[in-house]
Amino acid sequence: LFSYDDVYRGYSNDPMVLNPVTELEAYLNDPIRFNFSEYWCRSELNQLKKLVVRVGSVQASSAPVERIFSCAGLILSSRRTRLTEQLFKD
Template identity: 55%
Template structure:
């Protein structure tokens, strides 16, 4: 499906393209990745996960490793 999308010469508005698309697997990924959250609960979960990751045992962790761990933890259901 990725190759079909990349080679598709017809490009319309982003939302219209995906609404009418037959690329069902990619459509699901796009819907999850680009949907707008209606509440603040997702960011609260991010801060909660960040607090769990940054424990007293991990005080020497550098910023990039911390960011990567938070990103992976929060997005593990998409991997």
């Protein structure tokens, strides 16, 4: 989820800038929150905030899901008779 460069850029000589590991520890040590969006809007954990925005965002379209189902239909089909259901699951 983080590239090497993203993690490396997170380290700084400035004591006010937290690296990703420190941010994760700070988040995990905070008490449980119930208002997810409000917390992340006000959060100063910048590296984690980037991750939350990237992972927690709702897709605006169903096209990616439809492409996955379409590809799966081509993999397990009557044209591919040697591919058994058990082999497909493994």
